[in-house]
Amino acid sequence: MTDIVTFGETMLRLSPPPGDRLETTRELDVRTGGAESNVAVAAARLDCEATWISKLPDSALGRRIASELRSHGVRTDVAWDDSASARLGTYYLEQGGEPRGTDVIYDRAGASVTTATPEELPVGALDDAEIFYTSGITPALSDTLAETTATVLRAAQNAGVTTAFDLNYRSKLWTPEAAGREYESLFPHVDVLVAAERDAAACLDRDGDPVEVANGLLRDFDFETVVLTRGDQGSLAVHDGEVFEQDVYDAETLDPIGTGDAFVGGFLAERLHGGDVGDALAYGAATASLKRTLGGDLAVVTPEEVASVLEENAGGISR
Helix, strand or coil, X not given: CEEEEEECCCEEEEECCCCCCCCCCCCCEEEEECXXXXXXXXXXXXXXXXXXXXXXXXCHHHHHHHHHXXXXXXXXXXXXXXXXXXXXXXXXXXXXXXXXXXXXXXXXXXXXXXXXXXXXXXXXXHXXXXXXXXXXXXXXXXXXXXXXXXXXXXXXXHCCCEEEEECCCCCCCCCHHHHHHHXXXXXXXXXXXXXXXXXXXXXXXXXXXXXXXXXHHHHHHCCCEEEEECHHHXXXXXXXXXXXXXXXXXXXXXXXXXXXXXXXXXXXXXHHCXXXXXXXXXXXXXXXXXXXXXXXXXXXXXXXXXXXXHHHCCCCEEC
């Protein structure tokens, strides 16, 4: 039995040392990052059986991705691309303090994953899964992936698998209007929606009181659960007629990249372990706080560390 299957792109992240600029650096730190594999790693680190499915170039770079994910306990079911045009997407991250801020440059056009079709993906992993997760980044990458994402979501739902989807809007990939249309086309096949408050406003024209926003989404699209993340104001969820609210746990931030994915991985892990939605929000918040103390995209955490954060802090509010 597989607890969770995720589907999406994973890239290499290349970063100059803190304080250096991409245009002058003489060295780059190499990491692995991608929303769906980040969620899979967080779940696997928290004692879930996690599988990531995707398409990778049959090359040293593709094998590096698979090897690193496996090192964290994630099973990788991959379609290997041995064509002459096979390539792995990369992104460059230049971290800077205020007022400069952090900049991201993507080099992912034409990556092998953008050509992935349902027929070549190892979707048999869904046969005994409890949860299938993907994000709004995946359908943004190509028309082919938009169709594949919809097909795999339908297949998972038809197989009785709980489907979870994070809007994860990226302005460098598409416009809010295009994203909103695509999201809404996928919603009939989604059971658990995760949305950043800002993404719901920008892409779905849902703003105002967060409880009303979450309840409106749940009602209008017949979701089982809606989770709204609110940055430093925490998160809330609506499920089965109940509203749950959760504060952020303080953390000394070393690297914020991947914090949202860590939250989702922790939330879904706790649901898989039998926790209610309130417990899962707290578990996600604790996992996210730990991720902020770690370099790279991955939440390399332990259940004991998450438990320690929870023990040291007050839980969420249920009403």
